[in-house]
Amino acid sequence: MLAVTALALLKLRNLFAVAMLAGIYSLLSAGLFVALDAVDVAFTEAAVGAGISTILLLGTLSLVGHDQKKSTRSSVVPLLVVLVTGSILVYGTLDMPPYGDPGNPAHHHVAPHYLEESEHEIGIPNVVTSVLASYRGYDTMGETTVIFTAMVGVLLLMGGVRRREGSATLDGKPDREGDAHGG
Amino acid sequence: MNVLGLVNYWAFIFLMMVGFYILISQGNLIKKIVGLSIFQTSVFILYISMGKIRGGTAPILMSEGDPVYSNPLPHVLILTAIVVGVATTALGLSLVVRIHEAYGTIEEDEIHDHDLA
Amino acid sequence: MEDNVILRIGAKILIPFILMFALYVQFHGDYGPGGGFQAGVIFAAAFILYALIYGVDTAKRVLPLRFAWFCGALGVWIYAGVGVVTLFMGAEFLNYNVLRHDPEHGQELGILLVELGVLTTVFGVMVAIFYMFAARRQVR
Structure with a gap:
C-alpha cells in the first residue's frame, strides 16, 4: 500500500493530488506504526504528517500554482544512481539482525533498564513519555x-x-x- | 527464515529509494519536498521496525500479566523526529514560496535559465 | 467558505471537543499514548480549522499572531526554566527528583511541566507558521 502510494506520487503531475496523496501516505504509515507497537509515534504521525503537513502543502500550492511542467531532463542517470544506492543498501542488510528477534542488539543496551526501572524511578506507566521527558x-x-x-x-x-x-x-x-x- | 527476517529492511529501502528518486529526478520544488518527506518516513519505519519484538506489545506498563514490551527507545527518537520533520518541511515550503516570488516559477530548469539569462 | 452554514455550525460544534481532546491527550500522556507534541498539534489544528472556516482575520482577533509567537518562545522558556530551577535546588539540569520531597512525585511534576512547555511551543509554532502562509495569500 505504502509502496503503491509512493509510486503514484512519483507519476502524478497535478500537485493538488500529490498533496492529498502525501496525506494518505502519512496516514498509512501511521497505521503501520500501530502494527509495530509504536502507538505514540502513530498518533504523532497521524496528527502531524496527515494533518498539519497537508495543510501547509495546500497553503503553499494556493500561492505557487498547482501544475507541474513536463521535465525535459533525462531520468536515466537518477535511476542509475538510485539502483546502485539501493543495491548497496540491500547488500548491507544481509548482516542486519532479523526482524522482531528479542535477542537483537538494539534491545540490550539501555532499553531493558527503561522498561524495568522506570516504574520505580519515574512512576508513570507510559515508558515512552518517561523516556521522552525525563531520561532523555x-x-x-x-x-x-x-x-x-x-x-x-x-x-x-x-x-x-x-x-x-x-x-x-x-x-x-x-x-x-x-x-x-x-x- | 533468514530471508524473511530481512523483508522489513527491503521494504524500507524500496520506499527510501522511491523518495530519493523523486528528490533527484523531479524538477518541481514541491515534488522534491514531498520526496524528501517520503525519504524521511522510510527512515522512521526503519527505526520503528528495529524496535519491534515479535509477540510484544506497546511499551505502556501494565500491572497484571507479564507481557513483552517493544523497545521504547526508537519510539522516543522518532516521535521527536516527526515533529522536527514538519518544522523543516514548513521551512522548505516557505523557501519555495519566496523562490516563486523572486523567479515566478518553481521549476528548477526555469530557475536555472533565469539565472543564466 | 465563510458563507457555508453547515461548515460554520459544524465547526462551532466540533472545536470545543477538539480542544478538550487536546487537553485529554496532554494530561493523559502519562498513562496512554499522547503527550505534549501531539496535544500541541491537535490544539493548533482546532485554531487552524477556525481560521479556515471563519477567515484568518477573525481568527487573529481570537488569537493574535503576536501571541502565537509569544507561545512559541514561552514553551522553550518553560522547558529550560524547569532545568534551571532543578539546578538551583541542588541537582543536575533537568533532574526532577528534587522538585518534591518524594523523587517519584518530583518526576511526575517535572514531566508535567516540561510537557506543558512542549505543548506551548508546538502550538505556537504551528499556528504562527499557518498564519504566515495565510497572510502571504492576502498580500498577493
Missing part, C-alpha cells in the same frame, strides 16, 4: 528549540518582504514585535 530530557529540549528555530526561520523568510514593500497592513507592527520576542 536534554534531547527533547533540543527538539523544542529546533521547532522554535524553524518558526524563527519561517518568520524571517515570510515576514520580511511585507515590510520592505511598505504595505500599511495591520500585520506590519506585530511582525516587528514578534521579531523582538523571537530574537
Whole structure:
C-alpha cells in the first residue's frame, strides 16, 4: 500500500493530488506504526504528517500554482544512481539482525533498564513519555528549540518582504514585535 | 527464515529509494519536498521496525500479566523526529514560496535559465 | 467558505471537543499514548480549522499572531526554566527528583511541566507558521 502510494506520487503531475496523496501516505504509515507497537509515534504521525503537513502543502500550492511542467531532463542517470544506492543498501542488510528477534542488539543496551526501572524511578506507566521527558530530557529540549528555530526561520523568510514593500497592513507592527520576542 | 527476517529492511529501502528518486529526478520544488518527506518516513519505519519484538506489545506498563514490551527507545527518537520533520518541511515550503516570488516559477530548469539569462 | 452554514455550525460544534481532546491527550500522556507534541498539534489544528472556516482575520482577533509567537518562545522558556530551577535546588539540569520531597512525585511534576512547555511551543509554532502562509495569500 505504502509502496503503491509512493509510486503514484512519483507519476502524478497535478500537485493538488500529490498533496492529498502525501496525506494518505502519512496516514498509512501511521497505521503501520500501530502494527509495530509504536502507538505514540502513530498518533504523532497521524496528527502531524496527515494533518498539519497537508495543510501547509495546500497553503503553499494556493500561492505557487498547482501544475507541474513536463521535465525535459533525462531520468536515466537518477535511476542509475538510485539502483546502485539501493543495491548497496540491500547488500548491507544481509548482516542486519532479523526482524522482531528479542535477542537483537538494539534491545540490550539501555532499553531493558527503561522498561524495568522506570516504574520505580519515574512512576508513570507510559515508558515512552518517561523516556521522552525525563531520561532523555536534554534531547527533547533540543527538539523544542529546533521547532522554535524553524518558526524563527519561517518568520524571517515570510515576514520580511511585507515590510520592505511598505504595505500599511495591520500585520506590519506585530511582525516587528514578534521579531523582538523571537530574537 | 533468514530471508524473511530481512523483508522489513527491503521494504524500507524500496520506499527510501522511491523518495530519493523523486528528490533527484523531479524538477518541481514541491515534488522534491514531498520526496524528501517520503525519504524521511522510510527512515522512521526503519527505526520503528528495529524496535519491534515479535509477540510484544506497546511499551505502556501494565500491572497484571507479564507481557513483552517493544523497545521504547526508537519510539522516543522518532516521535521527536516527526515533529522536527514538519518544522523543516514548513521551512522548505516557505523557501519555495519566496523562490516563486523572486523567479515566478518553481521549476528548477526555469530557475536555472533565469539565472543564466 | 465563510458563507457555508453547515461548515460554520459544524465547526462551532466540533472545536470545543477538539480542544478538550487536546487537553485529554496532554494530561493523559502519562498513562496512554499522547503527550505534549501531539496535544500541541491537535490544539493548533482546532485554531487552524477556525481560521479556515471563519477567515484568518477573525481568527487573529481570537488569537493574535503576536501571541502565537509569544507561545512559541514561552514553551522553550518553560522547558529550560524547569532545568534551571532543578539546578538551583541542588541537582543536575533537568533532574526532577528534587522538585518534591518524594523523587517519584518530583518526576511526575517535572514531566508535567516540561510537557506543558512542549505543548506551548508546538502550538505556537504551528499556528504562527499557518498564519504566515495565510497572510502571504492576502498580500498577493
